[in-house]
Amino acid sequence: MVASRAAGPDVAPLPCSGCSKLIDPLRAGHVAIFDLRFHYFCNTRCRHSFLGEASPQPGDVRPAGLAGSGAPALGAPRALPAPGGAGPHPAAPRAEPARAGADDGVARPADLDAPIVDAFPPVSIDERLPELPVLDDDRALLEPIGNTILCEEPQRHEAAEARDIGALLLVLAIIAGTLAVALTLAGDAKLVIGARIVLATVSAGMLLGRSATTARDATDPHPAPMLAPVLGGLVAAVWALFGEDRALAAEAASLAGVIATASAVSAWLIESARHRVFAERSWIASVLSAPARRPPDAWAQSQAPADRVPPRGDDGLAGGALEEPYAVRPGELVQVDPGEIVPVDLVVTGGDVEVLPWIGATTPARRRDGDPVIAGATVVRGRLLGTCTFAGGDRAVARVLLDPRRRADALAPIAQASRALTERWAIGAAAIGALSAFVAGRAPVEIAMTAVAVLAALSTAVTASIASIHVARGVLLGLRRGIVYKSADAWDRAGRVSVAVFCARGTLLLGEPELAELESTGPKLTPGDVLALAAGAERTEEHPVATAIVRAARVRGLRPDGVRNPNFHPGLGVMAVTSSGEELCVGNRALMLEQRISIAAAESRVAELEALGRTVVLVAVGARLVGLIGLQDGLRPGARAAIQHLLDAQVEPVLMSGDARETCEAIGRSLDIEHIRPEILPADRGAEVRRLIDAGTSVAVLGHAGVDDAALGAADVSVALGAAGSAPADFAAVLASDDVRDAALSLALAHRTRLEARVGLALSVAPALVGAAVVSALVLPPAYAPIAALLGGAVAVVHARALDAKS
Structure with a gap:
């Protein structure tokens, strides 16, 4: 038996880069990489011809093979011919010295027309090419575009996929429930009633599947109160179907279909209402997921100037390795370079920087040593070095927005009250409705239908979550x-x-008063002397009034008096001793009255200046008023x-x-x-x-x-x-x-969002309460209660969407 080679892949022939002869690239005698491209050669002679090197002499040997047996490094330049074709360019690499060995392709004309000879011996018949690995291309493992990991929870993608399945189940529930209601037009035959109950059962099954596959948000109520009226309506419909009253069975089937449809539509309405809130929360979470960088200890301790380049970490970034924001602890140093996002709340300990102070800010603000910066701020200019104050879920932005244990939209009193209404109070209302039907002497099936209808009217997804949407929107x-x-x-x-x-000072007023009036009340001292005395007394104080007085003296070229023993009275002024040894009192009217210094001579002038909104500082020497200073602070x-x-x-x-x-x-x-x-x-x-x-x-x-x-x-x-x-x-x-x-x-x-939350809850609950009261009074059939609740929920959602459009 003749041994045969294992079949390999078929490829198109390519020209030899040296002699342009067509060769099989998989069986080429020599392969090399020049200028980031693959080149295939018949043998080493063609390679030397391509490079412009001297041809190997007879007796020289170089094994044919892949680039690596004498081939230049990656990206080696091709040798250019010298002008006139006289030889290689002077910059071309010299030919390698000949090495002794067997003949490897001497320059003979017959070689150009000879058939291509395999560079490798044939393999044994027992050898086989390895099988290609099976690629498990699970597209569910790929992150969809725009879906960013919000936190460190590992099941984030599964939750997103479950929500997609839940949406599909919700649509199917709406379709099945609508068909169950629409078949009312087909009559009250038992077969029709049974078909309607089956469709209502399918709708209920879709709602149960959605509850099992969809991740529950912190603002969602427990699914049991939401599903109880749906299942109760089905039980009442089956109960009535086996009774003798066909009209009652048809009414019970209608009730089951209406409850299932209303529950599904209510869930769809609340999902559409909070879509924008969830999207903005996800965007903020993605911004806060920026990694943190700890600076090297030497760099942090030296607090070098901003123009000095710090040492680089293993990742090539200045200042050390990147870390997740949750790995940084309070008290640790964090470095943020220009263009980066601040990952944690911190207090500046080094550098004078400009930042966009919060997420979405458009106006830069300056931050110096001791100033706080929150997570999500962006450094615009300078290198920020700060001490972490809060990290992870304790960050200011994440605390009431992202942390499930402290989210404002889940824990606000109005949001808790709305969930309590659907989870607890609705059961009491259903009991009252059942009691009303019992007192009226209704049949047991009718009593059950009334209780289920009242429970369905108050246990809706919109009623449970509409208030939390307004709270989240306000935050x-x-x-x-x-x-x-x-x-x-x-x-x-x-x-x-x-x-x-x-x-007032620093909130409504600038906190940077300026000198507006300077007067002396006696002949002994000039206004400049009065200002010099006041500046000498206030020069060690950091109050805005003291700063304004010292600055005014400096602008006017006055030297503060060398007062001694200053004794500061917060909010009043300062007591001291002048350079001449006299007692000095600088402050407001209350301090003068406390020191029993008469200000009657300047009372009218003081009142006039105060009526203009100016702060008056009185100066007294030796228990006698010598002058006054009027300071004007702008709004x-x-x-x-x-x-x-x-x-x-x-x-x-x-x-x-x-x-x-x-x-x-x-x-x-x-x-x-x-x-x-x-x-x-x-x-x-x-x-x-x-x-x-x-x-x-x-x-x-x-x-x-x-x-x-x-x-x-x-x-x-x-x-x-x-x-x-x-x-x-x-x-x-x-x-x-x-x-x-x-x-x-x-x-x-x-104030506004709390009022909007109360209005939204009222819009949702009021029609439901009216419908429940009417049904409990046996004025209308039970199916009208969930219909009224659905209309109220739709109005509440429209109200919420309108507010979103305005903001």
Whole structure:
């Protein structure tokens, strides 16, 4: 028997790169790679001819084979011929030295026409080519386009696929239930009634399958109350079918079909209503999934300037290896380069950077050492080095939006009440309906039908989840402006606020007063001397008023007086000793009265300046008034809009300040604030807030952390500007910005969305209650109750979709 070769793959012949003769590329005598391309040669002579090298001499040998037996490295340049064809280009590689061995293709003309000889000996008949591996191309393992992993949960893809199957089952349930109702037109024959019950059973089976295959969201009610009326309607229909009253059986079949159809349509309506909320939540989660980078210890400790390039990690990125945001712990250092997203909440410890301060922000903000930055911010300029304050589900943005244990839309009181209505209260209503039918002397089947109809009217998916959609929408609208609520309860309390207190300096006012008036009240000292004394007393204080006085003296080229022994009185002023040894008192009217210094000579001038909204600082030397300084602080941009936000939400704004009453009244008139609380020292503001609470109002305080802590700590709802991402603090709402409009919007938004949630729930429940009452009173057949509930659910969903379109 003649041995035969194993059959191999067939390929088209290719020309030899050296002599242009057609050869089989799989059996070529030599293969090499030049300029990132494969070249096939008859033998090494053709290869040398292609490269312009000297032809091998007889006796030289080089085994024919693949590139690697003397072939140049990948991308080796081809040798170019010299001008005139005289030989290879001078830059061409020299021919390799001849090596002793057998003849390997001497230049003979007969070789050009000789047949192609196999470069490898034939294989044995027992050898076979290996079988190709079986590719398990499971397309379900591929992530769909636009479907981003939201968190570290491993079953995320399976949940998404289950939702697709659930949608299909939902459509089938609607079709089967609609057919069960439509067959009412076919008459009340037992065969027709049986067919309708079968279709209703198919619809119920689809709903059961959807419940088993679809992942349950945190805002969804338990599936048992949703499926109980569907199964109860089927039981009542089968019960009536075996009775003697055919009309009652037809009515029971209609009830079963209507309940199944209404349940499926209600589930479809709620899915369509919360699609936009879920999509935005998924987008935010994908942004927060950015990896974190720990800087090298040497780089972190040195806190080198921004122009120095830090060492690179194993991944080639500056500053060390990338890690998941959940792997970073509070207290650890994190580095973020320009163009990257901040993965965790942190406090800046190195660098002066510009960031987009929250997800979706368009205006950069500057952040320096000690400033907080929340996860999701984008570094625009500079390298950010910060200490992590919150990571994982504790991050400000993720806390009430993504964490299933703390999601505001699942734990808000209005959302819990709507789920309790469908899970518990509906059972009580069904019992009342059954009792009403029993008292009226109805048959047992009719009593069961009445109870099932009332239960179906109140146990709908729209009623259970419509309030949570409005809560989630309010939280998302706040995040678009960098407003973060601490918890679901904080959001609810913000929606109940009736009084909002502004700590004036730094909220409604810029907190950067400028010198407007400088006067002396006696002949001994000039206005410049008065300012020098005041600057000497205030030069070590960090209060905005002290800063303004020192800055005014520096601008005017005045040297602060060398006062000694300064004794600061917070909110009042400072007591000291001048360079000449006299007692110096610099402060407001309350400090002068406390030190028994008469200000009668300047009383009218002080009142005049305060009526203009200016802060008056009095200067006394040796228990005698020598001058006064008038400071003018401007209104912050958006201060009037912030007040209007509160007035639109029917929240009363209150101005609390340490300035005199006349000054506060002037500021209040310019901002349309009627309620003012003047001359309140910082230490006394907490007690003043508690007095407002004791009067029976729900009070919110808007201020800055560290400056207005006393007032913020005493409030029912504390709103801290620019504190999002900072160390733990008991603030109900924190802002990533320092904009007072956003602070007021945090209250107005909670008011509005809480009202919208209540309206949405009322739109869904009111028709259902009316239908249940009518059916319980035996005025209409039981099928009208779930129909009324379905109409109410449709109106509630249209209301929610309309609000989404406006936002």
